[in-house]
Amino acid sequence: MALIVQKYGGSSVADAESIKRVAKRIVDARRAGHDVVVAVSAMGDTTDNLLDLAAQVAPIPAPRELDMLLSSGERISMALLAMAIHSMGFEARSFSGMQAGMVTDATYGAARIVDVTPTRLRGALDDGAIVIVAGFQGFNRDTQDITTLGRGGSDTTAVALAAGLNADVCEIYSDVDGIFTADPRVVPNARKLTTVTAEEMLELAANGAKVLYIRAVEFARRHGVMIHARSSFSSGPGTYVLGPGMSAPEQQEGEEMEEPIVTGIATDLSQAKITVIGVPDVPGKAAEIFKIVAKSGANVDMIVQNVSAAGTGRTDISFTLPKTDAATAMRALASEQPEVGFESLVHDDQIGKLSVVGAGMRTHSGVSATLFEALSTANVNIEMISTSEIRISVVVRGDELAEAARMVHTAYGLDGDTEAVVYAGTGR
Ligand code: ASP
Numbered sequence: 405m406a407l408i409v410q411k412y413g414g415s416s417v418a419d420a421e422s423i424k425r426v427a428k429r430i431v432d433a434r435r436a437g438h439d440v441v442v443a444v445s446a447m448g449d450t451t452d453n454l455l456d457l458a459a460q461v462a463p464i465p466a467p468r469e470l471d472m473l474l475s476s477g478e479r480i481s482m483a484l485l486a487m488a489i490h491s492m493g494f495e496a497r498s499f500s501g502m503q504a505g506m507v508t509d510a511t512y513g514a515a516r517i518v519d520v521t522p523t524r525l526r527g528a529l530d531d532g533a534i535v536i537v538a539g540f541q542g543f544n545r546d547t548q549d550i551t552t553l554g555r556g557g558s559d560t561t562a563v564a565l566a567a568g569l570n571a572d573v574c575e576i577y578s579d580v581d582g583i584f585t586a587d588p589r590v591v592p593n594a595r596k597l598t599t600v601t602a603e604e605m606l607e608l609a610a611n612g613a614k615v616l617y618i619r620a621v622e623f624a625r626r627h628g629v630m631i632h633a634r635s636s637f638s639s640g641p642g643t644y645v646l647g648p649g650m651s652a653p654e655q656q657e658g659e660e661m662e663e664p665i666v667t668g669i670a671t672d673l674s675q676a677k678i679t680v681i682g683v684p685d686v687p688g689k690a691a692e693i694f695k696i697v698a699k700s701g702a703n704v705d706m707i708v709q710n711v712s713a714a715g716t717g718r719t720d721i722s723f724t725l726p727k728t729d730a731a732t733a734m735r736a737l738a739s740e741q742p743e744v745g746f747e748s749l750v751h752d753d754q755i756g757k758l759s760v761v762g763a764g765m766r767t768h769s770g771v772s773a774t775l776f777e778a779l780s781t782a783n784v785n786i787e788m789i790s791t792s793e794i795r796i797s798v799v800v801r802g803d804e805l806a807e808a809a810r811m812v813h814t815a816y817g818l819d820g821d822t823e824a825v826v827y828a829g830t831g832r
């Protein structure tokens with residue numbers, strides 16, 4: 405008998421039928437003798453629809469009210485799920501984030517969980533009830549206001565519940581079977597991984613993999629929570645995300661999995677590239693430029709500075725950032741052009757980023773050569789390169805990204821024999 409936290413994403417509870425199907429799954433876990441705590445997302449596209457609605461009544465909705473609005477999506481699904489479980493003859497109680505003791509900082513729209521005080525949940529579990537918690541939300545002690553955790557925040561809710569309740573495992577259900585060697589919608593013969601280390605998962609998530617949210621993985625690693633990412637549309641095991649010292653239940657005692665050099669590939673079409681042309685090649689210019697960009701609120705990812713063209717004393721600096729931050733950053737830079745003294749700005753939102761991730765890279769050579777070779781065979785031009793200890797990323801043309809990913813996937817021997825199944829198509 406274990407304490408299991410389960411999280412169901414929006415696509416798993418998109419309509420009444422799906423809610424009943426999920427209810428049955430939850431009841432099955434309860435029947436097997438486990439204590440079950442469930443974090444649930446809003447049904448289907450509810451959050452997007454609420455955002456649309458907000459935009460129709462106010463160009464810039466008041467953050468406090470927006471969180472009030474968005475948090476209601478999860479309250480709908482949690483209550484419906486509890487009702488469905490009830491009608492199957494099991495006791496279930498739903499709790500809002502505030503009732504569940506999900507304490508956050510005061511940042512509306514992107515609150516961070518600072519504490520979990522699940523007293524009421526413990527009480528309900530002691531009474532033998534299945535506990536359902538609204539994902540994606542909490543409250544701040546000082547303001548006493550409701551906050552939301554940012555898009556995809558229900559993953560974090562689940563992991564925080566697992567940490568706060570000291571659960572045995574945190575099962576995160578979506579519409580794919582687990583973590584794959586690549587996005588199965590981009591690389592159809594991607595393989596499901598049995599395990600992935602938390603540090604690899606962080607790199608994959610930070611570089612475009614959408615199955616798990618980065619904050620949730622970070623939280624899990626810090627608090628020693630084992631995540632099991634799996635599908636609510638099938639019953640097979642998914643992928644265990646293992647922190648230091650953890651081993652998956654299916655893994656034999658003492659059995660060491662052979663560490664692959666490359667574990668997976670992430671693709672990302674959500675970034676844009678800005679090039680600052682003709683920057684005076686003197687000390688302090690990069691500092692000026694990136695101070696302006698930082699002040700605009702943009703999150704810079706990759707940076708490349710060219711050597712200055714002979715005799716001109718000027719150079720070009722390119723960087724990538726989320727497409728959604730690009731317009732603001734462009735405006736901020738343009739307004740400071742005379743002070744910085746660069747010649748012009750170019751904005752490019754047709755880029756794609758391909759990242760190769762694997763903990764084995766630390767100890768193996770030739771990993772980047774394989775990548776560049778595969779891209780050259782595919783006749784794909786590399787525009788930028790960046791690396792970490794366990795990752796190599798390249799920026800290429802966006803319309804070449806999918807083909808490049810397939811070639812690179814094959815080059816590292818990651819191809820599986822069968823086509824991966826994507827059940828609802830959202831990856832959530
Ligand atoms: N409903 C929220 C969203 O769509 C939170 C979540 O799904 O995890 O972002």
Ligand code: MG
Pocket residue numbers: 413414445446448451556832
């Ligand atoms: Mg959602």
